[in-house]
Amino acid sequence: MSGGELKKWHEIPIAGIPWKFSTEYKTGDWRSERPIINHNKCVKCLFCYIYCPEMSIKINWTSDGSRPEKVEVDYEFCKGCGICAEVCPVKAINMELEKR
């Protein structure tokens, strides 16, 4: 869903052109499963970051910027596809049923 107030047919551009930036399309509300990262297990390899199709893995870097300190999921855009859980080499990500 695009969020916000829904416009009428003559209020939007023609030809199916999107009229907002892609960051305004919250793909997060498609999710039926939610990836939960177990930070005790995570080795910060960033596989999940590379594979996530929605760029929904956020990296918090250490203050000197030399290595990742914490890896988190951006739930506004995470669509719950489970790819991150699949590729995680240490099985640090668990997919849990989304409750809304």
Next chain:
Amino acid sequence: MVEEQVEMLLNGDFAVAWAWKHVEPDVVAAFPITPQTLIVEKFAEFVANGEVRTQFINVESEHSAISAMVGAAAAGARTATATAANGLQLMHEILYIVSSMRLPVMMAVANRAVSGPINIHCDHTDAMGQRDAGWIMLFTEDAQEAYDTTIQAFKISENPDVLLPTMVCLDGFLVSHTAMNLKVFGNPKIVKDFVGEVRPVARIKLMGEEVELSLNPRNKIPLTFGPFCYYDYYFEFKRQQIEAMKAVPEIVERVNKEYYELSGRLYGNGRLVPWNVDDADIVAVVMGSAAGTLRWVARKYRERGTKIGILKVRMFRPFPWEEVQKLLENKEVVAVFDRAQDAGAMVGPLSLEVLSALYYSKNRPKNTVTYIFGLGGRDLTPELAEKTFEELIRIKEGKEKPFIKKYIGVRE
């Protein structure tokens, strides 16, 4: 002022190729299929000879040909393609995408029966399979009209109030491969001035900026064509297409009239071409080359005082139902001649349109019947036409019962 024209002996396919030559589209992509092949063959010759500066894309299928049109037209190019029968069916998926992206693609269709059994000859089943794809559909009667209508199609489609693709249909073999003396403009510049030297690209408002509706990298805001659209907005985009279709009838009429001023040739009001319909008791409704046959036979009846009129439908999409309703008011007998398959349907596709229009008429014709004819290139000879007219006269005189549908020329 009627411009200088030269007479040429051309068949319908070559006539389309000459129209393209005079318009000089930016991009043409097509895959050969009988009876359309001569169009692209001839045009490829023009390209190879350097007579046009069109980019000709060789593709491996019709699906690719129409997909190439999507890319080129979205980039702002003036585009044209041609196909027939199974090639058109292969394009089916993309046709809806072209119209929904509001791309003014011009496509010639040399109407041919759809397999199977495999048949290369004329009927309208191929085009009728695309009637809900959101394209403007114009049916022509002879090679001259194919040339004229091809030129008009660019101007209709590219109008910023329309921005919908146009299919120009010509009967396979009967028009596509039948040579006639016709007139083409002596100076291609006349045609270019008529359609515009370059394709006008619409401008839209987006995030407070005015941008070109194209994949123009110079746009202040880059556009995305063909993204995903949910149930929250899909219907609104479809509603826009319906609105664009509403603008078409008037623009078809205007372009037809403007073209007449240049060429001296007028096709009714662009939508319908009535011949002696006003005072007629019996009216035959028809599309394509059969209109000529029916007029020729009807002329003889007219000379004897039998009031038969012929209503040629030139614009099938959008269907000019209100005008059809008006023209057929209070007629004794209306007969719709349908050159397309009707398996499982009450009547053929043209007749379905006419009957729907008549349902809402306050002055419905007394009798309306449908004839399915000409499937797979079966001839509608003047003799057969005469036989059906005799039948219609008997219905008018109450000597024969009207019916819903009959088949002409099939061995029962």
